[in-house]
Amino acid sequence: MPIIHGAVPPRDVLLSFITDNPDRASKREIAKAFGLKGDARVELKAALKALEEDGLVQKSRKSLTRPGALPPVTVLDITTRDKDGELIGRPAEWPEDAGVAPAVAIRQSSSDRNKGKSPVGGLGDRVLAKIFPSKDRAGPAYTARVIKVIDKRRGALLGVYRDLGGHGGRLMPIERRGEEMVIDAADLGEAKDGDLVEVEVLRSFGRQGLSRARVLSVVGSVASEKAISMIAIHAHGIPYIFPQGVLDAAEAAKPASMAHREDWRHVPLITIDPHDAKDHDDAVYAEPDPSPDNPGGVIVTVAIADVSYYIRTGSALDREALKRGNSVYFPDRVVPMLPERISNNLCSLREGEDRPALAVRMVFSHEGRKASHTFHRVMMKSAAKLSYQQAQAAIDGRPDDKSGPLLEPILKPLWAAYAILKKGRDRRQPLELDMPERKIVLKADGTVDRVFVPDRLDAHKLIEEMMIQANVAAAETLEKKRQPLIYRVHDAPSLAKQETLREFLATIGFSLAKGAALRANAFNGILDKAAGTPHQIIVNEMVLRSQSQAVYSPENIGHFGLNLMKYAHFTSPIRRYADLIVHRALVGSLGLGEGGITPEEEASLDDIAAEISTFERRAMAAERDTINRLVAHHLAGRIGEEFDGQIAGVTKAGLFISLPQFGADGFVPVSTLGRDYFIYDEAHQALTGEKTGLGYQLGDAVSVRLKEALPLAGALQFEMLSEGRKMPAGTRSFHKATRRSGRPGPRKPGTRPPRGRR
Structure with missing residues (x-):
């Protein structure tokens, strides 16, 4: 169709122009390129708005772009059809401050059509899909191949x-x-x-x-006390009811035999867990290395529940575990990956009971360097179950009746081994963010009792470091055997995120070295410099935002945050499917008996890694939403009260306010900040009044009044009581800033990127 100069071009022509001319994709430049004036400019505005609403373009400041990158595997809700009848989906999880979610065309291959296969998914379905950049520049920016239909009734x-x-x-x-x-x-x-x-x-x-x-x-x-978490479970499509066939399979499972196992029941392994833990999937033991070739060295043994013995590839239990991907933890309940008969009984390393385990025996020099390691399939018997607090109190000189007898033979050797492992950790210099996690304690009726930050004990650090070393050993062994596996990978921050962080740090007099090969210790230097200063919280937050999200992948790119080249999750197979895959790979490659990985499973590792990464993000979003709703319920009767808070996020539309005492966020719309025009400065993470120069910046301590609480939506809206402070002149610079949005308003808290898990 010929293009008439002076008339609004068709949608495909507009999309092609925006794709080919990202530097000229503002409404003004598009109008100029096509010679549009008067009423034609009004029509152009409507046409561009329609493209935005359809998810085909998105606003980036004053210009338009094709939608930003989606993860390679994404959960989609199929919402509509295009003019040719093809299904169109949108990401099920999409931040509210990121604009309209991009449209994704659902494709069925011609080979599938020729084989007479039914279309994958339908309107209202929620699907897990592989995402590809679209070659059709006039349509959605992405196409998708459906991996599986998650929910047939998303309507x-x-x-x-x-x-x-x-x-x-x-x-x-x-x-x-x-x-x-x-x-x-x-x-x-x-x-x-x-x-x-x-x-x-x-x-x-x-x-x-x-x-x-x-x-x-x-x-x-x-x-009811379970309603709040149930809302998140339903909203995020988390499977929470075990099919009867899965429960029957769990009940039919028999205790493991000694076949292909070493008898380690004499080894005094102990579990150290939270005081309310119901499943125990790891046990530890340490002793000095008696070898004269390793003076001052130690032997650390980590034993992990042998879940692969019970959950065989392709079984009903396995299919359900993969469907869940991981256990999901709410303040009032746990949605487990495995039925209770498996997770809390047969696989749980209970005190004084025979349990099958996969163990790794690691030898370290006195400098904390690992000299060797070996894996063993064993039968063990936990010598004791201790809480973190119990173990720490015993080391600190306050043993109780249970921990006292364990102090000399077990606990002190464990702490001595940790001191050696810590030397290796200090030399490695992993990323050391100071972002305390808050814990919500509920009353009997399911409402919030209190929110607190648990003490970070050496007992926690000991178990964490021993688990990290066991995970490294698993990855190294499987690589040496040339066995395909699923790694836990964490990419380095992108150059764009590094530059954003660098610009911010410059505003407070800090500097970050340039270059694509930054290591974690470069960020640690910044964090150390900020420690104890008014900038500590904001610097930690901005460094966190600069990081990539850890994911699962059969391709190894290393783990940036831990500063490790080889890392795989091995230590929690009761609650993470990734660990179960690694267990099967070890059993198969080392010839340790039944339950090894199958060739079919090896061929599916790409899809499995993508699925469980997606399900992990789903769990994190559900957990975050539940906390927001619980706190909104807790505060619903306190409208009009004043609270001390901190600015936890800055957008063109307003300020996110964190209430440290409750562990949740609320929102202050920019339209309520005053009569001045407020300018958003991304580099400074600030909103600054154009006339007064007074404003607010990420990390500022502020006082707010609660104006509105919507418990079921988990939303809080505040009124700002604190006067803005004098901001640096650069925060009012238009070349790096944008005026406030013309449509500010309340929005749901919790839209900042979720924190990645190691």
């Missing part, structure tokens, strides 16, 4: 039913951007007032112009 919504007195009622949304709906009496099912329900949206409209809905299932009362 269903979750909400709270409110009765209106015998004639049905209303569905109250649990999401901030959700809509209220009418539920007629005939569509009510068993729902009662206050029930958390799953509904199907009907296409017609009901009374007062609201959409109508039909109740599909009753999840439970919203007043």
Whole structure:
């Protein structure tokens, strides 16, 4: 079709221009390129807005770009069809401050069509998909191949039913951007007032112009202590009910035999865990190395529950474990990867009971350098179960009746070994971020009792370092055997993120070396310099934001944060599927008996790694949402009260305020900050008044008043009480800043990138 100069071009031409001319993709430049004036500019604005709403372009300051990179494997919700009838999906998880989620075209290969296979997924389905950059510049920026359909009924919504007195009622949304709906009496099912329900949206409209809905299932009362985490479980599609066949398989499992096992029941291995732990998948023991060739050296033994013996590839238990990917931890419950019969019984390294394990025996020199290691399939018997606090108290001179007898023969040798391992850690210099994690304690009724930061004990560090060394040993052994495996990898910060951090640090007089080969110790130097200064919190936060997210991959790129070249998760197979894969790989490659990895499983490691990485992000998002909702419930009765907080995020639309005493965020819209025009400076992470020069910066301590709390959405909105402080002149520079958004408003907290897990 010929292009008429002076007329708004078709969508495909606009998309091609934006793709080919990223430096000229503002509305003004596009209008100039196509000779658009007057009413044509209004039409162009509408056309570009439609492209943005369809997820085909996104705004980047004043210009338009094709949507930013998606992970190679992403959970998609299939939401619509294009003009040719092809399915279109969007990422199920997408930050609110990142604009419209990009559209992704769902493709079925021609070979599948020729074989008569049914289309993968349908409208309303949630799918796990492999993502590819699109070659069709006039359509969505991505195409996708569906790996599996996760949920066939994503058209269903979750909400709270409110009765209106015998004639049905209303569905109250649990999401901030959700809509209220009418539920007629005939569509009510068993729902009662206050029930958390799953509904199907009907296409017609009901009374007062609201959409109508039909109740599909009753999840439970919203007043129950389990309701808050259940909202997150449903919203994120986390499997939480074990099929009966899986439970039957778990109940039918028998204790492991001694076949292909060494008898280690005489080795006094002990477990050190949180005081309320119900499953114990790791035990430790240490002793001096008697070899004259290694004076002052130690032998550290780490034994891990032998889950691969019970969970065989392709079994019902295995399929369900992969579907979950990992256990999910909420303040009021755990959604386990494996049934309780396996996780809390047969595989749990219980005190005084015979349990199968996969153990690694590691020899270290007195300088903390590992000299050798060997893996063993064993039968063990835990000599004792201690909490972190118990073990630490005993070392600190306060033993109790249980830890006292263990002090000399077991605990002191463990601490002596840790002192040696710490030498190696200090020499390695992993990234040492100071970002304390808060723990929420609930009352009996499921509401928040208190939020606190647990003490970081040497007992925690001891177990962590011994687990890290066991994970390294697993990766090294499998590489030596040329055995395919799943690594835990953590890429170095991108050059773009490094530059953003570098610009910020320059504003507070700090510097970061340039170059693509930065090591973790370069960041540690910055963190050490900031320690004890007013900049400590903000520097830690900005360094964290600069980091990549750790993922699982069959391709090894090393672990930047730990400063390790070979690293694989091996030590938690009860709660992580990645560890189970590594166990199977060790069993198979070392000839340790039954339960080894299969050729079919090896061929699927790419997809498995991508799936479990996605499920890990899903778990983190669900855990974060639950904490936000619990805190919003806790504060709902305190509207109008004043709180001390800290600025935890800065955007064009406003400020995220963290309440350290509660461990959650709220939002202050920029429109409520005052009558000045506020300018957003990304480099300084600040909002500054154009006229007054007063503003707010990431890390600032502020006082706020709680204005609104939406418990079901987990959203808090604050009013700023603190006056802005005088900001550096550079924060008002227009060449590095943008004016405040014309459409500021409240948004849901918790949209900052989730913190990666090691």
